Amino acid sequence: MVARAERVVSIGPTHHGKDLAETTVNAWLLGDDTHVVVVDVGYDDGAVREVVGARRVSMVACTHGHREHVMRAPALAASFGAAVLLHPDDHELWHQTHPDTEADGELLDGQVLRVATVEIRVLHTPGHTPGSVCLYIPALASVCTGDTLITAGRDPRLLEAIHDRLRSLPPKTSVLPAHGEPTTLQRLAPDLAVRPAP
Numbered sequence: 001m002v003a004r005a006e007r008v009v010s011i012g013p014t015h016h017g018k019d020l021a022e023t024t025v026n027a028w029l030l031g032d033d034t035h036v037v038v039v040d041v042g043y044d045d046g047a048v049r050e051v052v053g054a055r056r057v058s059m060v061a062c063t064h065g066h067r068e069h070v071m072r073a074p075a076l077a078a079s080f081g082a083a084v085l086l087h088p089d090d091h092e093l094w095h096q097t098h099p100d101t102e103a104d105g106e107l108l109d110g111q112v113l114r115v116a117t118v119e120i121r122v123l124h125t126p127g128h129t130p131g132s133v134c135l136y137i138p139a140l141a142s143v144c145t146g147d148t149l150i151t152a153g154r155d156p157r158l159l160e161a162i163h164d165r166l167r168s169l170p171p172k173t174s175v176l177p178a179h180g181e182p183t184t185l186q187r188l189a190p191d192l193a194v195r196p197a198p
């Protein structure tokens, strides 16, 4: 029953301004041998299903409403009878990809999700999008940051959110982002130490 985080990388088109470019996206599976929560799905829900195997999935948590993270969420959730969860401030973004469907439930600041032996705490960190959340898993000393850190340095609101929320976590906490390689809060400390302009 070892709790762990597993990554499934997929690749697909993302808009950069007017251009479409291929981007890699991470899905994170948090849980143990019996039960996992899927954090973001990426482009390939089939690949996620393969890694889940025979385990139970009751929740698909979306760190925010951008297309490459939510497009396959309803399909994946339906195949497991799971609920798609999203912060309500990203419903508008969600509807750009899924105009006729709603997420099944909400991710709210301070909420705690329990998946088998693993506890996941929701931190609302607006900035990248209004409803962006980070998911902190104390037992794994890890935090799923979605795209929250991507625009760090540019958006004062985002920086403020990072300061308030992420800097209070232990420095050795692993950062599991929605794009690219994992890192740690310690390695990001120089960036996180910058105070936003008043």
Ligand SMILES: [Fe+2]
Pocket: 064, 066, 128, 147
């Ligand atoms: Fe995003």
